[in-house]
Amino acid sequence: MAQTKRAGSKKERRQESEALILKAAEKVFAEAGYGGATMQLIADLAGLPKANLHYYFPTKEALYRQVVEKIFRIWLEAADAFDEAEGPREGLGAYIDAKMEISRRHPAGSKVWAFEVMHRAPIIQDYLETALMQWTKGRAQLIQGWIEDGLMDPVDPQILLNLIWATTQHYADFSHQIETLNGGQPMTDEQWDNAKTNVKNIILKGLGVK
Amino acid sequence: MAQTKRAGSKKERRQESEALILKAAEKVFAEAGYGGATMQLIADLAGLPKANLHYYFPTKEALYRQVVEKIFRIWLEAADAFDEAEGPREGLGAYIDAKMEISRRHPAGSKVWAFEVMHRAPIIQDYLETALMQWTKGRAQLIQGWIEDGLMDPVDPQILLNLIWATTQHYADFSHQIETLNGGQPMTDEQWDNAKTNVKNIILKGLGVK
DNA sequence: AGTATTCCTGACCGTATGGTCAGGATGAGA
DNA sequence: TCTCATCCTGACCATACGGTCAGGAATACT
Numbered sequence: 253m254a255q256t257k258r259a260g261s262k263k264e265r266r267q268e269s270e271a272l273i274l275k276a277a278e279k280v281f282a283e284a285g286y287g288g289a290t291m292q293l294i295a296d297l298a299g300l301p302k303a304n305l306h307y308y309f310p311t312k313e314a315l316y317r318q319v320v321e322k323i324f325r326i327w328l329e330a331a332d333a334f335d336e337a338e339g340p341r342e343g344l345g346a347y348i349d350a351k352m353e354i355s356r357r358h359p360a361g362s363k364v365w366a367f368e369v370m371h372r373a374p375i376i377q378d379y380l381e382t383a384l385m386q387w388t389k390g391r392a393q394l395i396q397g398w399i400e401d402g403l404m405d406p407v408d409p410q411i412l413l414n415l416i417w418a419t420t421q422h423y424a425d426f427s428h429q430i431e432t433l434n435g436g437q438p439m440t441d442e443q444w445d446n447a448k449t450n451v452k453n454i455i456l457k458g459l460g461v462k
Numbered sequence: 463m464a465q466t467k468r469a470g471s472k473k474e475r476r477q478e479s480e481a482l483i484l485k486a487a488e489k490v491f492a493e494a495g496y497g498g499a500t501m502q503l504i505a506d507l508a509g510l511p512k513a514n515l516h517y518y519f520p521t522k523e524a525l526y527r528q529v530v531e532k533i534f535r536i537w538l539e540a541a542d543a544f545d546e547a548e549g550p551r552e553g554l555g556a557y558i559d560a561k562m563e564i565s566r567r568h569p570a571g572s573k574v575w576a577f578e579v580m581h582r583a584p585i586i587q588d589y590l591e592t593a594l595m596q597w598t599k600g601r602a603q604l605i606q607g608w609i610e611d612g613l614m615d616p617v618d619p620q621i622l623l624n625l626i627w628a629t630t631q632h633y634a635d636f637s638h639q640i641e642t643l644n645g646g647q648p649m650t651d652e653q654w655d656n657a658k659t660n661v662k663n664i665i666l667k668g669l670g671v672k
Numbered sequence: 673a674g675t676a677t678t679c680c681t682g683a684c685c686g687t688a689t690g691g692t693c694a695g696g697a698t699g700a701g702a
Numbered sequence: 703t704c705t706c707a708t709c710c711t712g713a714c715c716a717t718a719c720g721g722t723c724a725g726g727a728a729t730a731c732t
Contacts, residue, residue: 262678262729269679283581287498291720303681303722312720363580370573371493372638380642388643405667410643411660415629418636422628428582430624432590433598450621457615458668472699472708479709501690513692513711522690 270308272298278319282360285367286316317375320368323361324379330354334391340398340461344416345452351420352448362424388413405460412459419451480518482508488529492570495577496526527585530578533571534589540564544601550608550671554626555662561630562658572634598623615670622669629661 276298280289291312295302309315330350337343355362373380392409399406423430423439431438439447486508490499501522505512519525540560547553565572583590602619609616633640633649641648649657 266679285495285497285577285581287495288581289497290718292718301681302720303683304679306721307680310721366576366580366635367495369636369639370576371495371498373642377642380639384639385643407664408656408660411657412664414632414636414640414657415661415664418628418632419625422624422632425576426579426624426628429579429590429594432583432587433595433620446618447621447624450618451625454617454622454625454668455664456668457670458664458666460667476709500688502688511711512690513713514709516691517710520691 266308269300269304273300273305273308273315274319274322277315278322278360278364281316281319281367282363286371313375319361319364320376321379323358323365324376324383326354326358326361327365328383328387331387331391334394340395340404340459341456343394343398344456344459344461348416348420348452348455349448351416352423352444352451355420355422355424356444359424359427362421366421366425403462407459416455419455423447476518479510479514483510483515483518483525484529484532487525488532488570488574491526491529491577492573496581523585529571529574530586531589533568533575534586534593536564536568536571537575538593538597541597541601544604550605550614550669551666553604553608554666554669554671558626558630558662558665559658561626562633562654562661565630565632565634566654569634569637572631576631576635613672617669626665629665633657 273294277289277294280294280297283289284293289312291302291305294315295305298305305315309318330347333346333350334343337346368374368376369380388410391413395404395407395409395412398404399409427438434443483504487499487504490504490507493499494503499522501512501515504525505515508515515525519528540557543556543560544553547556578584578586579590598620601623605614605617605619605622608614609619637648644653
């Protein structure tokens with residue numbers, strides 16, 4: 253027998269294990285916060301002994317950091333929607349769509365991000381000050397340009413970004429409240445589409461987008 | 463000497479101590495989450511020995527519950543803005559103002575609420591299912607009435623409420639991110655007014671409010 | 673086949689946490 | 703003034719947590 257007992261080489265299994273742990277950690281951190289999460293809970297959810305986590309991730313904080321960094325990457329990737337646009341209707345619309353889709357597919361990640369920021373960002377403060385700041389300044393200029401071209405009403409770009417972030421992330425961060433008010437049922441596909449459309453319409457119309 | 467050494471009677475001092483502890487607890491729970499908060503931290507911030515906290519509040523959970531209930535009361539009080547209104551411009555406008563003001567004055571409380579909901583509301587799930595549900599249904603009908611009267615565009619009322627909640631609470635829950643992007647400075651009074659006005663204008667215009 | 677390297681884990685440890693309690697201090701009531 | 707209930711706290715637990723480590727198992731390399 254040339255290769256391994258279980259599927260994959262050692263390197264592959266390492267990646268698999270790390271991904272498994274990260275996924276479990278994301279969920280536990282999202283549900284309990286950093287302080288409330290325990291390595292034992294994460295280990296149980298991942299189906300591994302606790303000591304194994306410490307083999308791949310030396311400390312709880314190192315594991316948490318990787319979880320947060322993963323979210324941040326996804327968060328920024330939604331920016332692509334902005335770049336390829338010619339005007340506010342296309343650009344903002346696509347960005348709202350992308351962010352709603354993130355809330356739908358990565359609710360746990362969004363919650364971890366929210367936790368982190370509420371904690372005054374002890375782990376990723378440097379990201380806020382560099383990557384996020386830079387990204388935000390760039391998009392603010394883009395929006396300012398649209399305003400000056402008369403493509404939308406004059407609005408403080410930062411306030412607009414806050415509004416979009418808040419609204420889209422709310423569907424992930426407060427999913428439990430939304431579910432409760434929805435009769436205890438998770439949102440259906442139609443409800444997601446409906447929310448997406450409504451949110452987009454309200455914001456774009458509210459901005460006087462041409 | 464007829465009365466006490468320190469100001470106030472015993473009952474008054476009890477109320478003062480409880481208020482002091484609740485205030486400290488709100489801040490610590492907001493900054494660290496339930497799991498990350500410790501009774502010692504709360505005691506230190508309140509300037510009392512830890513054992514004293516347990517005299518007034520038997521357990522950490524009991525203390526937390528009171529903090530959350532306090533927030534919920536403030537949260538619902540903003541509803542008054544809705545009631546006294548004749549139309550959507552006045553009603554929604556006043557509600558947005560009231561909620562922005564809560565975010566400004568009770569940022570810690572808002573964060574605790576967010577934590578609690580993200581934790582799937584282990585403590586106040588019953589409030590969500592009764593008080594919040596009832597309140598929401600009432601306001602949704604009100605909004606539906608405005609729509610039927612042609613005072614605003616047809617929009618799913620629940621989605622509108624989500625949008626308002628998200629946007630206004632964002633300024634409390636993500637205050638650290640906002641501050642960082644604001645050059646590390648807290649929002650000035652003018653910035654608050656500006657945000658309030660912009661948010662209101664975008665939403666009301668987006669709803670096609672007459 | 674033989675050896676080096678990586679992977680894995682049960683058992684263990686020091687610390688910090690929520691909570692308890694005995695007993696003293698303080699104020700209220702008669 | 704005397705008595706009683708309330709208030710307050712230092713010292714003390716039991717538990718649970720993050721993290722360690724010795725040593726065995728599996729795999730890769732030559």
